[in-house]
Amino acid sequence: MKKYALAFAMMFSVGAYAAESAGVTGMVITNNTVENNNFTYPQNIHTVYFPNDPSEGAILLAYIAYKKTGTHQPSVEITDKNGKYLDRCTFDPSNVTKTPWTHTITCRWGGRQSDGGLYFTIYDKFGGKQEKIGELFLAAKPQ
Secondary structure, three states, X not given: OHHHHHHHHHHHHOOOOOOOOEEEEEEEEEOOEEEEOOEEEEOOEOOEEOOOOOXXXXXXXXXXXEOOXXXXXXXXXEEEOOOOEEEEEEOOOEEEOOOOEEEEEEEXXXXXXXXXXEEEEEEEXXXXXXXXXXXXXXXXXXX
16 A cells, blocks of 8 residues: 555656756655665655644655756755745755766655645756756645
8 A cells, every 4th residue: 555655646746847957756755764775765655744743744755867967956945835935955966977867865844834735846956047846745634
């Protein structure tokens, strides 16, 4: 069942973005990650969170497939249901020397979160231009 939930979460988390530099091949919210055969997997998948809970927290796990060689810098922006900025994860630049090249990123978030859900948007900065390459919505459990 967990395999199907992961496939479902990844399938619906990735929008059709016309980014030229990169794309997201999978994205999921997990409580922790597990390494196996030099690959990062989610441990347990979260489909909702509890708003205003100070102990609430998880990790966004995403797989980025770069389309072009050169220096890429991914980032994740977290916003609420109204688009209000809450937090950001910025990663060190990666020098992509050949394609295909897949990069795994993790972004830890937590604390008292607003009700109505969270949006996680992944960007890639390449050649001085920032592009939106993926987005995931995480629903808040109704109170």
